[in-house]
Amino acid sequence: MRKVSSIILKIIAGFFVYMVSLLAFVSEPEPGMKFGILIGFSVPAVVALCGGLALTQFRNWKRDTGIVLLSASGFTAFLIFTFVCFLLTDEFRRMIRPDTLAFFSDYLTGGGVIVGFAILGWVFVKANEERVER
Numbered sequence: 001m002r003k004v005s006s007i008i009l010k011i012i013a014g015f016f017v018y019m020v021s022l023l024a025f026v027s028e029p030e031p032g033m034k035f036g037i038l039i040g041f042s043v044p045a046v047v048a049l050c051g052g053l054a055l056t057q058f059r060n061w062k063r064d065t066g067i068v069l070l071s072a073s074g075f076t077a078f079l080i081f082t083f084v085c086f087l088l089t090d091e092f093r094r095m096i097r098p099d100t101l102a103f104f105s106d107y108l109t110g111g112g113v114i115v116g117f118a119i120l121g122w123v124f125v126k127a128n129e130e131r132v133e134r
Contacts, residue, residue, distance in 0.1 A: 002055045009052030010068055016045030017072035021117060022079070025110030028103060038113075062128035069121030073114045080114075 020041045029037065049068060053061045086092040087101075104110075 006052040006055035009048045009055065010064060013045045013049035013052060014068045014072045014075075016041055016048065017069060017117060018076050020045065021073060021076035021110070021114050024113035025080075025104045025106055027106040034109075060128060062124045066121040066124030066126075066128065069117045069124065071121075073117040073121060076114050077118075080110075 020038050023034075023038060023041060026034065049065065053064060056064070
């Protein structure tokens with residue numbers, strides 16, 4: 001039961017990491033407010049991840065944290081890729097309102113957050129592999 005609860009908490013953490021990655025693309029609030037929103041969504045991610053890790057007594061915490069970060073950043077990148085593919089069709093562009101694209105237009109921050117989470121996740125997974133090899 002602890003293992004199942006740990007996995008559920010790690011999935012919840014991944015969802016919140018995904019939300020942080022997605023919200024990084026929003027361009028509306030000023031940078032200070034946007035940073036606060038991203039931190040606000042990061043708190044439940046950290047709490048859920050720590051809860052999931054605590055249930056497994058922090059065994060393989062680097063691997064598990066890396067998998068959560070890589071999965072969330074990979075899912076977000078796939079979602080962005082899918083949205084771009086939809087935008088290539090005329091039918092989809094006619095269905096959405098023009099201001100929708102303006103709302104999600106902070107590509108530098110959004111891309112940086114996705115790449116940052118992916119690199120951090122990869123570093124955690126590699127650090128765990130090096131520890132196991134010794």
